[in-house]
Amino acid sequence: MTEHFDLSSLKNRLLLQTPSESPEGTPVASVAIIINPEDRGGSVLLIRRTERGDDPWSGQIGFPGGHKSPEDHNLIETAFRETEEEVGIRLNRHELLGSLPFATTHWRRVQVAPFVFALKSNVTVKLNCEVADSFWVPLAELRRLEVKRHQVHPEEGTVEADSYDFQGRVIWGLTFRILNLLLDRRLA
Numbered sequence: 001m002t003e004h005f006d007l008s009s010l011k012n013r014l015l016l017q018t019p020s021e022s023p024e025g026t027p028v029a030s031v032a033i034i035i036n037p038e039d040r041g042g043s044v045l046l047i048r049r050t051e052r053g054d055d056p057w058s059g060q061i062g063f064p065g066g067h068k069s070p071e072d073h074n075l076i077e078t079a080f081r082e083t084e085e086e087v088g089i090r091l092n093r094h095e096l097l098g099s100l101p102f103a104t105t106h107w108r109r110v111q112v113a114p115f116v117f118a119l120k121s122n123v124t125v126k127l128n129c130e131v132a133d134s135f136w137v138p139l140a141e142l143r144r145l146e147v148k149r150h151q152v153h154p155e156e157g158t159v160e161a162d163s164y165d166f167q168g169r170v171i172w173g174l175t176f177r178i179l180n181l182l183l184d185r186r187l188a
Helices: 007-013 077-088 139-144 171-181
Strands: 029-037 045-051 066-067 094-099 111-118 131-138 148-152 158-164 169-172
Touching: 007 094, 007 111, 029 077, 029 171, 045 077, 045 139, 045 169, 045 171, 066 077, 077 111, 077 131, 111 171, 131 139, 139 158, 148 169, 148 171, 169 171
Parallel strands: 029 111
Antiparallel strands: 029 045, 029 066, 045 131, 094 111, 148 158, 158 169
């Protein structure tokens, strides 16, 4: 029997309004937390970024998303645009459940707005050149994963960070923190 993730409880915890824009001069971005409620009791889409010298998050696990461009009227438009570019999913065809509070990256000090979506139909993930891999993680399984310390490699070298290991994929940093908000998992 597959354990189900409680989507209605999540929806009650989400912010109903779109996060307001960050203070002037602070870089902003948004990510799409895409949940397939029909996959193994509820699964979330994660991506592994392509290894590139000009990308500070090169090779890391994350959500589809990116920086707000001048053409984006707001951060939800950024999430729509970046998700379609990176994984070929048109989010306007699915349900926006709400958003989580802004999360801040540690090294580049970017304010990131996480938007949560539930798929209303099956999708095919189509990766662009910025994404090396994608995979779905059952949220009930993610909730059971133990937090461990792993050596990770941000721009500044090697550090030890709290993380999850899902089938050999280390999830740490901003993605780790956003997943804990999504799961309502409080860590010491």
